[in-house]
Amino acid sequence: QSVLTQPPSASGTPGQGVTISCSGSSSNIGSNTVNWYQQLPGAAPKLLIYSNNQRPSGVPDRFSGSKSGTSASLAIRGLQSEDEADFYCAAWDDSLNGHYVFGTGTKVTVL
């Protein structure tokens, strides 16, 4: 049971921008940093954004993350066909002795 809520789907045409929201609570996003993972079809997840807005080496700057209060967002600028994937937000949750929680996931479709 995911405690971080994301829209199930988002879409855009090549070149457009897409934003995915992630809603949590005071014990997770409200207290700790947010990460985003991209999962291409048939592949393992890949870290896309960490610590709210940091990109690992090799991740294009078309991807950006932000956080405000108990919510976070992932923005994809200049959508490309290879961006079609599932995206998950995640954060550490301080409740119940501490544990990591993932979002429900958003399927991004490039039209």
Added chain:
Amino acid sequence: QLQLQESGPGLVKPSETLFLTCTVSGYSISSGYYWGWIRQPPGKGLEWIGNIYQSGSTSYNPSLRSRVTISVDTSKNQFSLKLNTVTAADTAVYYCARASHNFDSGTSLSHYMDVWGKGTTVTVSS
């Protein structure tokens, strides 16, 4: 180059114990970081199972805590997952990953998995 590889039986009978191992190459587990397990049932989202530090300190998903044990063998540079009394609901792709776990600023915890294995499929069926 750091790589993680999951291994273990692909088929487990209901009520039995699932046991998986993650072999780490290109980095010594003893050098730091946390090491974790994540699973993904068919057609569903990601679920965090738990993690372990080199010292043996563990954290688990509250919903699985009663059935899960994660252990580390630094001599073999491996860590393992044991899940007791499995049911069909435990059928999933199981991933192992390296996790960074630090305080970002003040009391804000930054925890994320930066390197993942390719995953191994486990089916629970008689």
